[in-house]
Amino acid sequence: MQASNTFKKAFLKRMLLGLQLAGFSSKSMTVQERKSAIKLSADVAMACARGSANWSRAIIADLSKQEKNKVLLRSILRKDYERLTRPCHHTWKIPRSKKILKRSFRVCSRRRKGLRAPQGLATSVLARVLVKKRTRVLKRLVPGGESLDGSYLLDETLDYAISLRVQVDLMQRLSKAFEASKVGSHNVCTFQAREDSYADK
Amino acid sequence: MEKERFCSTTPPLNWQSGPGADCFHNLNWDRPMDPSAHFGSALSSLVSSPSSNPPSTTANDSVVIHELITRLGSICNSDEIPLTSCYQGANTSCSSTPLNSPPKINLSMMEHYQRSSRGLPASGNPAMPTVHLAPFTADPGFAERAARLSCFGGRSYGGLPETGKLSSVSSSQSFMGSGSQMGISENIKEIAMQKGAQVEMEMRSKLGGRILGSSTPDSVEFGGGQEESSASERITVSGETSSRGNKENHARKRKAASKGKGKEASLSSSDTNHPKMAEEDDSNAKRSKPAETDGTGKVAAVEPKAKQNGGASSSGDAGQKQGKENYAKPPEPPKDYIHVRARRGQATDSHSLAERVRREKISERMKFLQDLVPGCNKVTGKAVMLDEIINYVQSLQRQVEFLSMKLATVNPRLDFHMENLLPKDMHQARGPMPTPVYPLEAMSTAFSYPHPPQGTPLQSVVTDGLENQRSLNPLDSSMRRRSRNMQLPPLDGSRDATSQLGTSWEDDLQSVVQMGFGQIEENAFSSRASMVQFSQIT
Numbered sequence: 168m169q170a171s172n173t174f175k176k177a178f179l180k181r182m183l184l185g186l187q188l189a190g191f192s193s194k195s196m197t198v199q200e201r202k203s204a205i206k207l208s209a210d211v212a213m214a215c216a217r218g219s220a221n222w223s224r225a226i227i228a229d230l231s232k233q234e235k236n237k238v239l240l241r242s243i244l245r246k247d248y249e250r251l252t253r254p255c256h257h258t259w260k261i262p263r264s265k266k267i268l269k270r271s272f273r274v275c276s277r278r279r280k281g282l283r284a285p286q287g288l289a290t291s292v293l294a295r296v297l298v299k300k301r302t303r304v305l306k307r308l309v310p311g312g313e314s315l316d317g318s319y320l321l322d323e324t325l326d327y328a329i330s331l332r333v334q335v336d337l338m339q340r341l342s343k344a345f346e347a348s349k350v351g352s353h354n355v356c357t358f359q360a361r362e363d364s365y366a367d368k
Numbered sequence: 369m370e371k372e373r374f375c376s377t378t379p380p381l382n383w384q385s386g387p388g389a390d391c392f393h394n395l396n397w398d399r400p401m402d403p404s405a406h407f408g409s410a411l412s413s414l415v416s417s418p419s420s421n422p423p424s425t426t427a428n429d430s431v432v433i434h435e436l437i438t439r440l441g442s443i444c445n446s447d448e449i450p451l452t453s454c455y456q457g458a459n460t461s462c463s464s465t466p467l468n469s470p471p472k473i474n475l476s477m478m479e480h481y482q483r484s485s486r487g488l489p490a491s492g493n494p495a496m497p498t499v500h501l502a503p504f505t506a507d508p509g510f511a512e513r514a515a516r517l518s519c520f521g522g523r524s525y526g527g528l529p530e531t532g533k534l535s536s537v538s539s540s541q542s543f544m545g546s547g548s549q550m551g552i553s554e555n556i557k558e559i560a561m562q563k564g565a566q567v568e569m570e571m572r573s574k575l576g577g578r579i580l581g582s583s584t585p586d587s588v589e590f591g592g593g594q595e596e597s598s599a600s601e602r603i604t605v606s607g608e609t610s611s612r613g614n615k616e617n618h619a620r621k622r623k624a625a626s627k628g629k630g631k632e633a634s635l636s637s638s639d640t641n642h643p644k645m646a647e648e649d650d651s652n653a654k655r656s657k658p659a660e661t662d663g664t665g666k667v668a669a670v671e672p673k674a675k676q677n678g679g680a681s682s683s684g685d686a687g688q689k690q691g692k693e694n695y696a697k698p699p700e701p702p703k704d705y706i707h708v709r710a711r712r713g714q715a716t717d718s719h720s721l722a723e724r725v726r727r728e729k730i731s732e733r734m735k736f737l738q739d740l741v742p743g744c745n746k747v748t749g750k751a752v753m754l755d756e757i758i759n760y761v762q763s764l765q766r767q768v769e770f771l772s773m774k775l776a777t778v779n780p781r782l783d784f785h786m787e788n789l790l791p792k793d794m795h796q797a798r799g800p801m802p803t804p805v806y807p808l809e810a811m812s813t814a815f816s817y818p819h820p821p822q823g824t825p826l827q828s829v830v831t832d833g834l835e836n837q838r839s840l841n842p843l844d845s846s847m848r849r850r851s852r853n854m855q856l857p858p859l860d861g862s863r864d865a866t867s868q869l870g871t872s873w874e875d876d877l878q879s880v881v882q883m884g885f886g887q888i889e890e891n892a893f894s895s896r897a898s899m900v901q902f903s904q905i906t
Contacts, residue, residue: 201776202769209772275719294751301754308761317726321733324757328740331764338771345778 170333174216179337181212188242211240213334221319222327225311265316 185208207230214223230236305320306312309327312320708725710716734753738744741760747753 198773198776201779202773205775206768206772209768271719275723278719294749297751298754301751301758304758305754305761308758308765318729318733321730321737324761325733325736325740328737328757328761328764331761331768335764335767335771338768338775342771342774342778345775349778 170329174330175333175337177216178212178333181215182209182337182341185209185212207236209334209338213330217326217330220326221315221323222310222312223330229310265314268316 186205189204189208210226211230214226217223227240231240302320305324306315309315309320309324312323315323708721710721714720714724730750734750737757738747738753741756744753744756747756
């Protein structure tokens, strides 16, 4: 499961743009504020690079709910802002079919109770309960996962997990780059000497 | 003696007297008949005898029926008078609304004969075949009506079955001329089965609608003994919950219906009548509501195909479930349905098919997720897998939090300008120890220092990270880094130093792109470990 290179490129581009813009907004911020600004730009970059996915739209929608973020978002996303904040069609469809599914599920479960009661009650019921609990947790984790179900939820989880991995990776590199630059700017000569000693070995 | 009287009288009959003849008052006759009280009384006697008899197994019953048929067959010649309306009135005691269109009556006639042929073979009555023969031979209008019937049935099933039926009808007619009764009866039975299968569905759909609309508990009467009356009862309540006592009949009808369907029906979505009829069929069974509600929504995709099988198997009918085949499931059908193949030995009702499709989808996704989450190859079972997935996603999210915090602390001014990112490349070893890496990285910066600052750190971030190098030998890596550093400047030289920061970033990115992106080797464990390191540091 690898994310595509285009995704990574777009991600990085947006990320840096976002960081720059976030940095320009205020010079003196607390660490927390900085952290949230960085996180915001990272998430937005990830969502924008992904394009149209349920979770990406959910992220942007959640972030744009707060007024202070809107301007930032708009500047980061520019033309994609309109595209990504448009309400998606299948978010409308899903609630309706859920109602019907619930109804059929009720009838099904009623039928099933009559047919399958004699079989291994404890284990199957327990397994089902566990699965239900965990799907609930997963729904809370994945952005926009509340309205999804079954295989759709797993699809979104898969997608989201891949993008998260790329995000983590990218941020690690960025942090390393910044740290190294910070360190490197101070001690140049001493390291040169050490490098020679390494080369000899 | 009565026979001659019947022959002499004009065809239209007006049953005015006798208890059994009361029902005929409502019937619409084109030509009024002379009051024939004697006929009515004779018929009433006939009526009483079948009703008093036990259902359908005695020779007495068959004889009575035989008599009736012969009588009525002579009466009803190529006229507007429906054969079976006379027949019905004679046999059962319900009132019936006028069945105006002859084809409908022919349907009922066909169904009756079909049922009687199927219902009474258990009795092993050799007289039955001859019973069928008599009215057909006596009725020259039979072919005409049969043609109408086949047209009627063919309306919903397309032209092909119609022609098939017509040919069979004509062949049966030709057979009639010959003396072989058994052959004819078999032919008739076959016709009856074929037609009755579809006819029954058609009729049920039509009558079901009509019965629901009409207030009187009328129905097509199918005359005869208990069996027929119970069957007619079934038709009456087809709109409501089915009568439980007729499950067997039900199942048998379904068998015939499904067999007839299975032979000719192609599972094309254009044939919308099939699902509708199957749906109506199902509505007689327990699962009426969910079947209809499931007609919409994503589950519906499976329903119209699955209902073909669903109609075939009632809940208790285990024998039906094997060997019912739909077409295989294409990945993304251009039509709206998902074709599902019902496996051998598995339930073929619509709900279980839909569930199976859903389960297969979920297990497929689970497999993908197993590949994604490291270390989940041996894990089986949904619950444990879900647990692993949840843990993984949570850990990734926590990493993002940590890294953003780290970035925040690294740059207190939050100015991520290019100047701050000194030229170096250092993202070589992504091992678990970030701290030992730094001195090496810092070392290499010395060599890349003379290079113009624009773009290089970014390039290094991108290239190193995206290349697939994980050598553990720091010396080698530093050597490699140095060589790569030498290569970078020529590209940098082309950059315009005075361009704006934003655009320069994009240009640099594109140059990096030209250098080619390798594949990142992902290792969640290393990142997790590094996260642990971060937490220890901060």
